[in-house]
Amino acid sequence: MARTAAGVLAALEQLPGALGTGLLALGALLFLLVAAATSLLGVGLLVLPTALRGVRAVAERERGRLGRWGPELVGPGPLPEPLREALADPALRREARWLAGHATVGLLLSALGVLLPLYAFRDLSFPLWWWAVPREAATDSLAFWYVDDWGGVGLVVLLGLLWTALGALLIRPIARYLAARGRRLLDTAPSDLSLRVTQxxxxxxxxxxxxxxxxxxxxxxxxxxxxxxxxxxxxxxxxxxxxxxxxxxxxxxxxxxxxxxxxxxxxxxxxxxxxxLPPVLADRGLAGALSGLAATSAVPCRVDVDVPVRCAASVEATAYFLVAEALTNTARHSGAGRADVTVQARDGRLCVTVTDDGTGGAVEGRGSGLVGIRRRVEAHDGTLTLTSPPGGPTTLTAELPCGS
Structure with missing residues (x-):
């Protein structure tokens, strides 16, 4: 009996978190469906990558929840940047399957697991307060009937006992099902691990x-x-x-x-x-260091840094050298009249974007120094993307984990 009660209490601790990720999954699923539907018209292609990143973010939240109640789940890492590669990612496909189930059946089951003890507590405590509330509030938990006397109070208490019995029978299986399904679909498969090790x-x-x-x-x-x-x-x-x-x-x-x-x-x-390692990073932080680069740039440059907390020193140094190399290339090769540097921290990653209005046509590996920058970025498990069509503009984007 004590073991059963302990199991029910442990499941009760898990289900509110499952309900929270279920609501997040519902929002991410609706966003994904809208983006997929509008992408058929060409409009949703702009937001589809964001929707896919939302799927992974919710899946990572569920991995964290499951890791608190069992072995830690290893995530597959950031999504590939090209949309076609992201859609072909096997881990993302399993996450989408989990998302669809967790946003529907999983949401209903976790809501049931949370509501059963609430209904049981309400109806079992009904004799203590029914007489002090207005008649329209003196009902059972499902508002099937109004209670006018102690006979009706007894029926409400019996209903509370029914909720208690159903909770004792269903809460543990619900928690086990949600955890088992999440672990089966969200745990990194051996092939994914092999790919990750290779990367x-x-x-x-x-x-x-x-x-x-x-x-x-x-x-x-x-x-x-x-x-x-x-x-x-x-x-x-x-x-x-x-x-x-x-x-x-x-x-x-x-x-x-x-x-x-x-x-x-x-x-x-x-x-x-x-x-x-530029001393200015330690003295003035990333924002001050980049402002100094912009002030000495041969091309007029605007800097917008929105990083509320300091990142690891190696990450800030990589971002600094990336911007320095990009501005040097802009001044030497692009013929640009203006450059913009944007640095933001979002979802635990430092996003650095350098854009110029030059002639474009930049190619990595032609003495630009971008190969070395790419190696530094990838050493942090980050990504670097260069977009430079003929005629411009040229955009260099890097994403780095803030704490690595």
Whole structure:
């Protein structure tokens, strides 16, 4: 008896959450159906990707709910950016099947599981308060009849006992069914896991390549620039020391050259340090750092940053270098008269968009530096999309997990 009561109480704790995700699933399903119907006319194609992301967001919410009452469910990660690939995603198809069932049968069952104990409590407590309410409120839980005497009160109490018995019989099976169906459709299939492992292996290799490339760039900068400057300073200081006894005026001139070389070496060291992690990010945050980039851009640039909290330092650095590379490419190749940078935080992801009104036709991998940026973005399990039709405009969009 105690074990049965404990099982019913555990199921009662789960069902309100299932009802909440059922309501979310109903909204996402209606939105998806509207987007799919209007896409046949060409209008819904603009909102269909948003509807698909809504399906995944609700599925992730249900995975989180199920993970609180059992083994954690591993999600498939972000949706592919191209619409055709997203529609072909097997995980999304299983999520759509779960959504359709959870928004209909699952919503009704979870509502029944929540209402049964409420009805039972109302009708069993009816003798305590029926006499203090107006006649139109003195009814059973389903408002089948008005109660005028204690005989009617007894019938309401019997109905409350019926609700209690039905709850004891149905609540646990309802919770088990909803959990089993959710786990069957929302848990990552082995094929999805294999694909995910392959993707992570590829991004890890790309991240290591990008790291090695960055180390080579720093080594070249130090060797070809700073080191040569410091060697020149050493040579000039030696020449000045030897010239002091013979020609103090020449020694002073040599020392002036040595000071100039030392200042140039210091400037190059600062440039290398900024290339590793810009100090302005730590001092002024991402908004201030991007405003500084815009102020020094050769193309007039507007920056709109809406990020209420700080992201991980590596994420902010990736966003900063992405914008810096994009603005450099805009100034060099696009012939644009204006650029816009928009940064927003939504659904736990940092979305960075750089748009210019140039001639378009940008292609990744032609010395633009976008290959390295893509590797940095994908190393965070993010996505990078370049849209640049001939004639423009060019739009570079990146999505990064805020906390990675």
């Amino acid at each position: 992570l292996t590829a991004t890890r290799a790309a991240a290591l390549d990008a790291h090695a490339t960055e180390l080579r760039r720093i080594e070249r900068s130090l060797h070809d620039g700073t080191q040569n400057r410091l060697v020149a300073v050493t040579v000039l200081l030696g020449a000045a020391r030897r010239a002091v006894p013979r020609d103090p005026a020449a020694a002073e001139e040599i020392l002036e050259k040595a000071q100039l070389a030392a200042e140039e070496a210091l400037a190059e060291l600062r440039s290398v340090a900024r290339g590793i």
